[in-house]
Amino acid sequence: MMDIKIYETKNKKEKPQSMDIEFGSVFTDYMFIMDYEKGKGWINPRIEEYKDISISPAALVFHYGQSTFEGMKAYKTEDDRIFLFRPDKNIKRENNSNARLCIPQIPEEDFMQAVIELVKIDKDWIPKSKGASLYIRPFVIATEQSLNVKPSSQYKFIIILSPVGAYYKEGLNPVKIWIEDEYVRAVRGGIGEAKTGGNYAASMLSQEKAHEGGYSQVLWLDGIEHKYIEEVGAMNIFFKIDGKIVTPMLNGSILPGVTRASVIDVCKSFGYEVEERRISVDELENSAKDGKLEEVFGSGTAAVISPVGTLKFGDNVYEINEGKIGEVSQKVYDTITGIQTGKIEDTFGWTVEVK
Numbered sequence: 001m002m003d004i005k006i007y008e009t010k011n012k013k014e015k016p017q018s019m020d021i022e023f024g025s026v027f028t029d030y031m032f033i034m035d036y037e038k039g040k041g042w043i044n045p046r047i048e049e050y051k052d053i054s055i056s057p058a059a060l061v062f063h064y065g066q067s068t069f070e071g072m073k074a075y076k077t078e079d080d081r082i083f084l085f086r087p088d089k090n091i092k093r094e095n096n097s098n099a100r101l102c103i104p105q106i107p108e109e110d111f112m113q114a115v116i117e118l119v120k121i122d123k124d125w126i127p128k129s130k131g132a133s134l135y136i137r138p139f140v141i142a143t144e145q146s147l148n149v150k151p152s153s154q155y156k157f158i159i160i161l162s163p164v165g166a167y168y169k170e171g172l173n174p175v176k177i178w179i180e181d182e183y184v185r186a187v188r189g190g191i192g193e194a195k196t197g198g199n200y201a202a203s204m205l206s207q208e209k210a211h212e213g214g215y216s217q218v219l220w221l222d223g224i225e226h227k228y229i230e231e232v233g234a235m236n237i238f239f240k241i242d243g244k245i246v247t248p249m250l251n252g253s254i255l256p257g258v259t260r261a262s263v264i265d266v267c268k269s270f271g272y273e274v275e276e277r278r279i280s281v282d283e284l285e286n287s288a289k290d291g292k293l294e295e296v297f298g299s300g301t302a303a304v305i306s307p308v309g310t311l312k313f314g315d316n317v318y319e320i321n322e323g324k325i326g327e328v329s330q331k332v333y334d335t336i337t338g339i340q341t342g343k344i345e346d347t348f349g350w351t352v353e354v355k
């Protein structure tokens with residue numbers, strides 16, 4: 001167990017009146033920080049007031065993007081218990097991302113302890129309204145002062161918390177997604193499967209283009225042939241084609257989503273056949289034209305389950321399920337959010353209670 005130093009603050013902030021606020025725009029009273037120094041390892045774990053931090057303008061993170069992050073959520077149940085959803089998977093993924101970015105590993109039990117202690121101290125910030133939760137954003141930044149292109153010898157591991165409602169303004173109403181055929185997000189061998197800011201920076205130009213056209217996000221195609229479906233800006237993607245649930249297989253350039261893995265298990269538990277495989281945009285268009293593309297939905301920690309009502313590729317626009325949420329999307333949403341908030345029994349063993 002780490003000895004986490006707690007610096008109490010008297011500067012308690014007002015909590016939002018409603019969860020109808022922009023995703024990730026409000027932060028709690030506290031944050032967790034620890035430092036890394038080469039030769040010493042992770043040191044000085046502390047929980048202190050959420051506030052600006054001071055780092056060198058030459059910190060490596062600003063110049064060469066050596067950073068990783070995670071996203072998970074804490075939920076309050078009807079009877080005021082606090083649940084985390086599969087935090088072990090996020091912790092492992094953070095360390096996988098760290099390995100890819102030459103960032104030192106964070107001991108899993110220390111990471112878990114930090115999340116639990118921080119959530120406990122800010123527990124009054126966990127919203128209880130439907131669809132709301134406390135988003136947990138752990139991240140690591142390279143803080144060594146250097147313009148040399150090299151892995152940093154110093155880092156900060158920080159966890160901040162943000163009460164959130166729905167990720168998209170549409171809520172559970174279907175979103176419109178644009179299939180991007182010009183730019184790509186990631187290529188095999190690149191950093192696509194790591195959760196690192198660069199992947200999101202690479203996505204913004206396309207996202208802006210999509211927004212201008214009235215679409216919420218883009219669906220990426222593979223970086224080599226521009227032919228196979230990868231993922232959406234902030235979610236993995238699922239299709240119901242001719243009765244089967246299909247999602248792109250993990251290939252090194254797709255983020256291995258925790259919600260994605262959970263959707264696969266939930267769909268199998270419902271008795272659906274689930275295929276993780278390559279899906280070409282041709283197959284998708286043909287299945288839409290043949291009336292076999294029955295449902296489309298995205299999955300993510302922030303987005304939860306987000307039905308897709310419209311897909312656009314080039315000049316072709318496809319309406320999915322008459323623009324309405326599909327039966328599987330609704331069932332998966334109800335099941336996953338039910339487990340997360342303790343309304344449905346967790347037969348999968350996914351929830352971790354914070355006590």
Ligand code: COI
Pocket residue numbers: 070071072200234235300301302303
């Ligand atoms: C998440 O779903 O937690 C994400 O990190 C996606 C996005 C908000 C960057």
